[in-house]
Amino acid sequence: xxxxxxxxxxxxxxxxxxxxxxxxxxxxxxxxxxxxxxxxxxxxxxxxxxxxxxxxxxxxxxxxxxxxxxxxxxxxxxxxxxxxxxxxxxxxxxxxxxxxxxxxxxxxxxxxxxxxxxxxxxxxxxxxxxxxxxxxxxxxxxxxxxxxxxxxxxxxxxxxxxxxxxxxxxxxxxxxxxxxxxxxxxxxxxxxxxxxxxxxxxxxxxxxxxxxxxxxxxxxxxxxxxxxxxxxxxxxxxxxxxxxxxxxxxxxxxxxxxxxxxxxxxxxxxxxxxxxxxxxxxxxxxxxxxxxxxxxxxxxxxxxxxxxxxxxxxxxxxxxxxxxxxxxxxxxxxxxxxxxxxxx
Amino acid sequence: xxxxxxxxxxxxxxxxxxxxxxxxxxxxxxxxxxxxxxxxxxxxxxxxxxxxxxxxxxxxxxxxxxxxxxxxxxxxxxxxxxxxxxxxxxxxxxxxxxxxxxxxxxxxxxxxxxxxxxxxxxxxxxxxxxxxxxxxxxxxxxxxxxxxxxxxxxxxxxxxxxxxxxxxxxxxxxxxxxxxxxxxxxxxxxxxxxxxxxxxxxxxxxxxxxxxxxxxxxxxxxxxxxxxxxxxxxxxxxxxxxxxxxxxxxxxxxxxxxxxxxxxxxxxxxxxxxxxxxxxxxxxxxxxxxxxxxxxxxxxxxxxxxxxxxxxxxxxxxxxxxxxxxxxxxxxxxxxxxxxxxxxxxxx
Numbered sequence: 149x150x151x152x153x154x155x156x157x158x159x160x161x162x163x164x165x166x167x168x169x170x171x172x173x174x175x176x177x178x179x180x181x182x183x184x185x186x187x188x189x190x191x192x193x194x195x196x197x198x199x200x201x202x203x204x205x206x207x208x209x210x211x212x213x214x215x216x217x218x219x220x221x222x223x224x225x226x227x228x229x230x231x232x233x234x235x236x237x238x239x240x241x242x243x244x245x246x247x248x249x250x251x252x253x254x255x256x257x258x259x260x261x262x263x264x265x266x267x268x269x270x271x272x273x274x275x276x277x278x279x280x281x282x283x284x285x286x287x288x289x290x291x292x293x294x295x296x297x298x299x300x301x302x303x304x305x306x307x308x309x310x311x312x313x314x315x316x317x318x319x320x321x322x323x324x325x326x327x328x329x330x331x332x333x334x335x336x337x338x339x340x341x342x343x344x345x346x347x348x349x350x351x352x353x354x355x356x357x358x359x360x361x362x363x364x365x366x367x368x369x370x371x372x373x374x375x376x377x378x379x380x381x382x383x384x385x386x387x388x389x390x391x392x393x394x395x396x397x398x399x400x401x402x403x404x405x406x407x408x409x410x411x412x413x414x415x416x417x418x419x420x421x422x423x424x425x426x427x428x429x430x431x432x433x434x435x436x437x438x439x440x441x442x443x444x445x446x447x448x449x450x451x452x453x454x455x456x457x458x459x460x461x462x463x464x465x466x467x468x469x470x471x472x473x474x475x476x477x478x479x480x481x482x483x484x485x486x487x488x489x490x491x492x
Numbered sequence: 493x494x495x496x497x498x499x500x501x502x503x504x505x506x507x508x509x510x511x512x513x514x515x516x517x518x519x520x521x522x523x524x525x526x527x528x529x530x531x532x533x534x535x536x537x538x539x540x541x542x543x544x545x546x547x548x549x550x551x552x553x554x555x556x557x558x559x560x561x562x563x564x565x566x567x568x569x570x571x572x573x574x575x576x577x578x579x580x581x582x583x584x585x586x587x588x589x590x591x592x593x594x595x596x597x598x599x600x601x602x603x604x605x606x607x608x609x610x611x612x613x614x615x616x617x618x619x620x621x622x623x624x625x626x627x628x629x630x631x632x633x634x635x636x637x638x639x640x641x642x643x644x645x646x647x648x649x650x651x652x653x654x655x656x657x658x659x660x661x662x663x664x665x666x667x668x669x670x671x672x673x674x675x676x677x678x679x680x681x682x683x684x685x686x687x688x689x690x691x692x693x694x695x696x697x698x699x700x701x702x703x704x705x706x707x708x709x710x711x712x713x714x715x716x717x718x719x720x721x722x723x724x725x726x727x728x729x730x731x732x733x734x735x736x737x738x739x740x741x742x743x744x745x746x747x748x749x750x751x752x753x754x755x756x757x758x759x760x761x762x763x764x765x766x767x768x769x770x771x772x773x774x775x776x777x778x779x780x781x782x783x784x785x786x787x788x789x790x791x792x793x794x795x796x797x798x799x800x801x802x803x804x805x806x807x808x809x810x811x812x813x814x815x816x817x818x819x820x821x822x823x824x825x826x827x828x829x830x831x832x833x834x835x836x837x838x839x840x
Contacts, residue, residue: 260611267609276577277609281601287566288602291574291582298527298556298580318566318597325567329559481608481646483615483669485755 155358156369168381171442175451177219177376178435181211182455183244184235185432188407190459191234191251195411199467200251204265207235209374209406212431213338214239216379217306220387226274226292226305228285232405233268233278236308241273248462254469261472262480282343283316285309286335290322293331293396304332304390306383312343314357320364326396327364333396334386338373344409345417358400366398373401374429404429505695509681511655512545512621515662516583518702520553523581526666527557530568530585534558542587543623543681565594569620573603573671576618581666589622589675590635603671604646618672619665625677625725625776626824631812634820636725636777638675642754642786648672648707649754651724653680655696657751660705668707677725677776694729710757712764716744719770719838722761722787724750727774727806727825734831743838753783761787762795769800770837774830779807804833 169177188206195204207214214235218227221240229236237247242258250257251265258270259277266280276292279285289307296303313319314337326333337357341348349355361368367389371382379401386397404426408415415423436448506514520526528534533541534555540547550558561568565586572584586592592599603616626634641649648670652658658676665672680694713728714735723731728749735745746764750757765771771791773784784805791803806825814820 259609262611263609269610271610271613276614277606279602281597284597284602287570287595287598288574288577289570290567291571291576291580292578293574294529294559294571295575295578295580298575299578318570321562321564321567322570324562325564325571328562480612481604482648483607483612483617 155356155361156367168384169377171439174377174435174439175443175447177215177380178432178439178448179451179455180215180239181376181432181435182452183458184211184214184238186455186459187238187244187248188234190463191248192407192411194251194463200265201253202264203411205232205410206407207232207405209426209430210338210340210403211235212376212379213336213373213401213403214308216376217308217334217336217383219380220384221274221304221306223274225303225387226276228276228289228292228305228307229269229278230282230285230308230310230313231266231278231280232310233266236278237268237270237275240275242268242270242275244458244462245465246270249466249469252466252469253471254466255472256465256469260476262477283309283313283318286313286316286318286322287325289333289335290326290329290331293326293333294329296332297329302391304334304387304395306334306336306387308336308338310343311337311339311341311348311357312351313337314360315351323361323364323366323396323398327366330393331396332390332393334383334390335396335398336383337398337400338403339400340403340405342405342409342418345413347417356400358398361398366396368398368400370400370402373403374426374431374434376431376435504698504700506655506659506698507682507695508652508655508658508676509543509545511659511696511698512662512676513547513549514698515659515666516546517549517552519581519663519666520549520557524557525579526581526583527559527575528583528585529559529561529572531561531563531587533585534560541585543678545621545681565591566598569595569598570602572618572620573598573606573616576616576671577606577614582618583666584618584620586620587623588633589624589637590632592620592622592637599641599647599671599673600644604644607670608646615669616671617669619662619668620671620673622673622675623678624675625679626813626820627678628815628817628820630815634813636675636775636808638673638753639777639781639783641673642783646671647754648752649675650707650752651675652751653677653725653728653749654694655698657705657711657749659698660703661707661751663702664704664707667704672707675725679726705751708752708755708757710748710750710752710760712746712760713749714745714747716746717768718744719746719772719834720761720764720768721745721747721772721774721830721834722750722784723747723774723830724753725776727776727830730825730827730830731774733827734834737831738834743834745834756787756790758790758794762791765791765795766798769798771799772804772806772830772833772837774806774825774833776808776824778810779805780810782807801837801839804837806830806833
């Protein structure tokens with residue numbers, strides 16, 4: 149529905165009852181969201197145990213956005229992601245074992261151990277190594293869109309970014325350039341209300357990122373990011389527009405990260421009441437309840453068990469995988485080194 | 493890729509601007525993945541880029557391949573990088589190298605690192621042309637910022653000073669799979685810099701037939717046995733002019749144009765220093781942390797026992813650039829300063 153400002157707002161729950169996907173498809177959406185949730189929970193424990201080096205930015209609570217958006221993409225479509233990329237990677241189809249091994253810093257990781265948590269990605273499934281500079285993807289994504297336009301393919305690219313990125317110059321330059329070139333891009337803002345610890349309302353006088361879209365001649369839409377079916381429906385429309393040359397589109401998903409910004413964040417900047425309110429809207433719990441109407445508990449429990457088994461397998465794979473060769477750190481920065489092929 | 497022999501004296505002489513235009517046109521004809529993107533590059537009735545290098549190209553290649561953009565350097569660089577990641581070969585243009593600082597994230601965090609972070613699955617084949625150099629434009633339109641980028645693994649940095657190498661290197665850069673920053677001096681595009689360059693002819697022989705000059709290879713512009721001078725852009729021509737003067741005093745300068753600053757052709761320079769035992773480095777980039785410091789360090793590490801005198805650097809003084817010509821010429825390396833440095837180096 150139109151709010152009269154050029155920004156549309158899909159009411160929470162509007163997609164409930166939509167017949168856009170059948171029960172088997174809904175069950176698959178549930179399975180994929182649960183996989184992300186359990187992946188995040190598992191890797192946090194593995195991190196605490198010292199098996200995963202570095203740091204982690206986790207996406208518990210935001211699974212519906214990753215899964216709902218990527219569900220309407222083709223394998224040949226692309227996404228760009230952020231410092232919080234685990235969910236996007238798994239949703240776009242990065243191999244679970246290779247993703248886990250990458251977090252472990254193993255040679256079998258999807259980036260050979262050179263990327264790690266913040267640069268998870270795999271070009272073979274249409275995901276750039278995640279760009280961990282806030283707003284960094286918002287300009288690079290225009291080049292993917294421009295290439296698809298120049299090569300006359302019907303591919304689209306989705307740029308995931310957070311509310312924090314919307315105050316970066318890159319957000320504005322990328323959106324304006326994409327608009328003026330009519331590029332096949334969906335800008336997908338995950339507004340989880342906080343840039344690290346700072347509330348979005350302290351950083352912007354306009355409460356909705358989507359309301360910036362009309363200023364660039366772009367359609368903006370606010371979507372319930374805690375409802376995977378609503379996400380899927382809005383993303384489906386936006387991707388279809390982008391694919392047919394009517395893009396770009398800016399979607400703003402209102403969502404919430406249940407975890408802290410990164411490891412060791414005790415979330416002192418937000419109230420437990422607020423967290424409880426959002427957890428009431430847990431996208432995985434909501435979809436499970438909806439599925440329980442038509443499916444037996446046994447079917448759902450079996451799905452949960454499949455997810456656990458896949459994760460156990462991935463963790464074991466990562467543990468057993470070899471470390472990268474130390475000397476490989478010194479190669480791979482260049483495609484050609486004074487006429488010699490580098491061996492990444 | 494074939495490497496042409498050193499330019500002979502032939503009938504066809506071009507300016508750098510003409511040579512660059514010819515290189516771009518040839519590469520655009522050769523590969524439809526090559527395209528231009530930037531500010532004022534193809535506007536009908538416009539400038540053909542800030543320095544006229546693209547004049548006439550839109551008529552041949554059209555607006556699909558010569559893409560005018562907003563004044564939006566982050567978007568231009570981002571668009572070029574993203575398109576390159578998808579297999580295109582963009583030539584982005586920001587008008588002045590000073591504006592590179594507007595898109596440092598795209599260049600340093602994205603373009604330079606995507607290949608490494610993806611473990612070699614991606615590459616960023618693009619050439620960013622960067623006009624540099626003092627020309628009475630003051631502090632924000634005359635810098636020579638190439639040294640910033642010499643510090644970035646994943647980038648390649650080229651500095652061209654004559655039409656022959658400009659064309660051969662630009663063609664190699666377009667076909668290279670890595671991101672190349674291609675630095676050109678504004679006073680060397682045509683013949684306007686002639687007087688300041690010591691009255692030298694800034695056109696060069698450019699063969700009609702196709703040729704390439706490899707990235708990562710320096711050229712000896714003048715052979716000599718007394719002292720090695722490594723210099724780029726205007727400093728190269730001032731060094732050559734100083735060398736002419738010093739030859740009358742019996743000082744035979746070997747003048748080398750490094751052409752590529754990253755990766756650096758150490759072999760050519762080390763061989764020269766081992767022969768002459770003396771090294772002077774001249775560049776218009778500022779002194780502190782300039783690429784001359786890196787070269788001096790490498791020569792000290794590898795050729796110290798060949799040196800008969802301390803290495804001397806001549807660079808712009810460590811101040812922003814002023815406009816008043818008398819002040820500006822005090823800041824940048826003049827022929828007199830370069831000559832004095834060479835003489836001092838040869839005294840030791």
